[in-house]
Amino acid sequence: MTLSAALLLGAVFWPSPGRAAVPEGIHQSLVRIELTAQEPNYKVPWNPGSVAQASGSGFVVAGDQILTNAHVVSNARFLSVTREGDPKRYVAAVKFVAHDSDLAILQVADAEFFKNTVALELGDIPTIESTVSVYGYPIGGERPSVTRGVVSRIDFQNYSHSGMDAHLIIQIDAAINPGNSGGPVLQDGKLVGVAFQGYSGDVAQNTGYMIPVPVVQRFLKDVEDGRYDRYMDLAITTWPLQNPAQRRALGLKDDDRGIMVSSVSTAGPAHGILEEGDVLMAINGLPIASDGFVEIEGQRLQMTEVVERLFKGDVISFDLLRKNEPQKVKVTLDRAWPYLMQANRYEVEPRYVVFGGLVFQPLSRDFLEANPTEDLRVRYFYDFYIADELYKERPEVVVVSSILADPLNSYLDFAQFGIVDKVNGVKIQTLQQFYDEVHKKAEDYVIDLLGNARPIVLERQAVEGARERIKSRYNITREANLEDKR
């Protein structure tokens, strides 16, 4: 069961009968976005990726900007926007993008576009069972469409765009279809959410998801300083304290309060401040219940929701019990980088090194999607990269992703999906370091893989002799890319 982002891919023609008339006002806010995107190629990383067209929705917000989903504009090579009543296609550009909360802001150079447009006003979290309307340009026709439904559930859920983030989400029973993405969801004329993902009809019916206003507000506030800092992350794991014996052993009263810290990531902002075994009693003064919930503005929400609404550099205070002693600690919020390894990434180029006809790439979600493997060690390093803090020893896990067959590497089949441990005795922790080591002058390059495998031995002369041959035979335009950005 996978959530799919509601992006309309390719030109789909679907004859449709008459549709509900669109209310007057919304015409002046609704935007149709057309995207030409290029997906990076993690299988043949020196190749530019395939180009695809897609379309989605968006709306005008204050400051002559367009708000939409990040997935509507991801990996864009060309963006254009149109609005009702104006035949012109305007060129647009991404101003800010938040892949963790699937939101983006576009700007249009031609000020003409915003003439007669009305910026939507932000509302609140709608109440359960209240009616909302979804506007956009979904599959089924060319003109704007509206669907209507009720708020089914307010929850903390996964955002499929990054694959690693979970934030507040609102489920509605109005249809959200491909092309609806980025479109506004209104109640009483105010924005209450941005339509963004749903299930395909064979998994669940009448379940659409929208990004609620607090998440939108957070994004708008974050970019006020001219850049997007992403969501902050305490990078800790916690354990509910509901077992009476455990509560007594930790010196707690029978008052359903407090959760235990199970792990503190060394790469997170709480490292050195919180400790394994600490009992968190309150966050920013809000009492933490034994199931990890706090009450914010009358709603019971997970403790992380407090962090969700804050920004880089904000300070969080915890009341805690450490070895039965009450303490107060402060954590200055920041993000934790290791999580990006397991997230879908956009606007980044695959990083790789070709050496001796072997392709070396850092392990990542995008890499594994393009190079699926059942190799137990690779799977373990991916799945437990965070839980077992494997990033401490290897910030990047450098994998032999493919072998471009050549007499030079005829006997190296065993190395496929091997993880590089050392080059000439030097432990490899990043792709850059690997690149540096194999570009040092040496007679032999001895590459040790993790686990019990025989080493890869590549003789310098043989590597040099095969280099041009491999490059031309496999059409390798660049032998290495060490930079994320284009």
Add this chain to the structure above:
Amino acid sequence: MTRALLFLLSVLTGLASFGAQAAPTSADRVGETNAPVVRVNVTNQPYDFFRPWSKKPPTSKRGLGILIRPDRILVTAQLVADATYLEFERAGSGEKTAAVVDVVDYEANLALLKPVQPDFLHDLQPIGLTLAKVGDSVTIWQLEPTGAILKTSALLTTVEITTYPSDNIALLVYRMTSSLQYRDGSFVLPAIKDGKLVGMLMRYDPRSQNLDVIPAPVIEHFLKAAEGATYKGFPRAGIQFSPMRDPQLRRHAGLGEDEKDQGVYITEVSEDGSGEKAGLEPGDVLLSVDGIPVDQDGNYPDPDFGKVSIAHLVTTRHQTGDVLKTGIMRDKQRQMLDVALLYRPPAMENVPPYVIDTPPDYYILGGLVLQELTGQYLREWGNEWQNQAPQRLVYYARYFDEVFGEGRGKLVLLSQVLPSSDTIGYEQLRYLLVTKINDREIHGLGDVAAAVKHPIDGFHKIEFSDDPKVIYLDAKEIEANAPTLQKNYGLPGLRSGLDVPAGR
């Protein structure tokens, strides 16, 4: 050269002794009624490693056993694994008697059975062993309901070293092709040539019509080991190696013209194995074993079968206790080491590859079910267990030495939680590696039993390598609630081996 010749002679002597034990009959003259076979009816009831206090429903299997020694019937070990009842049935008369396992080796997949009624097999002559070669035609015997022997010919296509069903040893196998008819619901059958046993069938794939036969040399080794006071099965060198055809690797290791076509790269040396005790190290190049050169793929010229893996030389050509002069290249220098071959019973492994015929050990602490990690436990996830079982446990089992280094002992898991008032909030915990109980390190269930005698301030403190890292139980309360827990879940005991009689 001399050594190779002596080696050949000893093999020939071995074959002569096969001949002496067998009745000099050929296949055509084996009478239907006095053929040295019995139908073996087995009721198997394996233990349930997900509920280690109980057994799975019984199943029945049948196979055709062959008289290999006076009063001893040979079958595959798989047939009698976790058997609760064994029975011999005579081919012609249908007469039956109960039987018991005399010796069993689940690695070699062979078992010797004996009848409870002593004279049940007295009128039958034990069959001898013989070798077969690629291209030979052999006969697979099956039993018709009438007691007549159905003979199907099979062609021996390949002789090679391959992994046996226990998954932890590679031994010689005869690969054959034949279209066998389905009889008795099993393919545990003897393969015969010239009135002698070539091997026991252990795998048959009806689709490809390929069959795997445990060959006479493996059977001979098993029979010889079975004569010992304590069974010491197939020894092993305790090393893994990688082929060395790559000229760049060869030059790097310092191999030259003298070692042309020779040598494999040792990638792994098992803890406490024969190789480690002899001083072998990963990175050594293995050049010769017992004076016989090892080629770049790890093969040697076997006098009977031509090129086969040195695994055959070590495990089957030799017995536990033999000392092999082993030639290696280390740091570009040639060296000779004496490798004394050891046999390690599987139960001694850190993660035993299988646990058969013995009940799984467990310890239930206030509803927390603690078990040792074994291959048998992982196999409960079915044939696809390598992908289905929790990744971390599969990883621990496969790369134990790499993850834990030496001296870690057994891994104790919290396998599941039986919900009760003592385990509120712990219900979802499972597959967690227990590192300490009451601040004492846990390297086996024995440590658990010892550690729970020392609660800290009235609580049992249980620590895991993974989240939630630590939980507590009230020592007095769980003791008081133990009878209720036991009754509620119908547990025969709260730990194995003490409250429950161990073994059969």
